[in-house]
Amino acid sequence: xxxxxxxxxxxxxxxxxxxTAVFASDRRLSAEFLAAVxxxxxxxxxxxxxxxxxGNGVTxxxxxxxxxxxQAQHYAFLVPAEQFDTMxxxxxxxxxxxxxxxxxxEPGRVNDLFGGRGAYFDDPDGHNMEIMTxxxxxx
Numbered sequence: 001x002x003x004x005x006x007x008x009x010x011x012x013x014x015x016x017x018x019x020t021a022v023f024a025s026d027r028r029l030s031a032e033f034l035a036a037v038x039x040x041x042x043x044x045x046x047x048x049x050x051x052x053x054x055g056n057g058v059t060x061x062x063x064x065x066x067x068x069x070x071q072a073q074h075y076a077f078l079v080p081a082e083q084f085d086t087m088x089x090x091x092x093x094x095x096x097x098x099x100x101x102x103x104x105x106e107p108g109r110v111n112d113l114f115g116g117r118g119a120y121f122d123d124p125d126g127h128n129m130e131i132m133t134x135x136x137x138x139x
Contacts, residue, residue: 027062
């Protein structure tokens, strides 16, 4: 299905994030890493992008950038509470340290922010990834 067809079938009544590019030194490695942790699939290449469809209308398009260092960004994923422990186990199986805090000072721990559970971890390029079971309560 093309983007034009999809847009016609789902008209936006407010602004929704549809996709964003995620810079990576190795797009396949980074896309497969995130897909493995979240239990998702890596899609077919789309031009220079390697997509990971999050299943909520948002796609992360991994783009290989080799001409300069990758500037680390933060990506937070609201995940089903019943899948959180499985995701933590996947991180452990991959040998990836997770943390209770965004500054990575509490290794091997999860947080209980807003009555849910959350954890932070680095992807292969140092992007600070977050999984959480409850969205932030904002003032």
